[in-house]
Amino acid sequence: MELLRQKILNEGILPGTDVLKIDSFLNHQIDVSLINECAKAWYSLFKDENITKVMTVEASGIGLACMTAQYFNVPVLFAKKTRSTNISDEYYSAKVVSFTHGQTYRIIASKKYIKENDKILIIDDFLSNGSALKALIALAKAAGADVVGAGIAIEKAFMDGGNDVRRMGYRVESLAKISSIKANGEISFG
């Protein structure tokens, strides 16, 4: 999506570095008209799939997920992050190894809100090593639900996450695919 690529080029890089920062428009401040355009793009890609629920993980996926769910007219379910390994029987849980922070945590979702007949669209802001996305898929699969695919705002396509998940047989639709970031901050899209 051209609008998102432009936003990344204009605001996404810390000058003189290769650090990608999306906190001016996605994960601290949120450009709501931009995420609405992302939502419309995913709706157009997945509108024939009879989606019954949009899943994401707190926190920065929630805005994108809600805007997207508006078009499908379905609820959102956001998985919660926890450091606890003591998960009650009421929840499905899966482990995430965060690429950004190098930390391990679990995400959980109540068994009440994912059902076998659900057709789930996963939405998230960022895809790097794919750990969060694989964990969301694991929660949905634990309930026997069908994961129709994933809508990602920004994929670091020079990392393995996206292609891992595609090789697992899932449809992953990333609106901006970054193929490289040079040491001077120059970004290429693929």
Add this chain to the structure above:
Amino acid sequence: MELLRQKILNEGILPGTDVLKIDSFLNHQIDVSLINECAKAWYSLFKDENITKVMTVEASGIGLACMTAQYFNVPVLFAKKTRSTNISDEYYSAKVVSFTHGQTYRIIASKKYIKENDKILIIDDFLSNGSALKALIALAKAAGADVVGAGIAIEKAFMDGGNDVRRMGYRVESLAKISSIKANGEISFG
């Protein structure tokens, strides 16, 4: 708002208890058409106030804030929670004592995204002791911004938070005000 009160009556109470649970429609699963109605209600209450930014705190305020910001056509800024007391100079920070979890944490917001000429509407799902709301006000005031008011989905009006903040001179618009919850789970609205 009648729709929200009905939702609380139908889904908000754990049978036989006085525990208010909003995870089927606000803070785990999100009923997106319901939060869209909340957003419209706040827009109608604050539409003449020249709002420039909607502020909230992660995680469950984000969906409400994004839906609301759509109508005002302004960005959202969501404050982040941190356990660290070691806050960098780039951030404003304020302490929150959570009523639900009895924990203390800090919320932070980048100085880049709140400016002196901002007119801020704060949005959140829940108001109990008011600690999160007061902390959000503190972040905005630290930047010299004008806090126009707060839109709250559910206020526990039998607690002090809402009236504390009103006494501080802020407009607080709660869409469902719970005046009492009996031990058997019977809810009254005020």
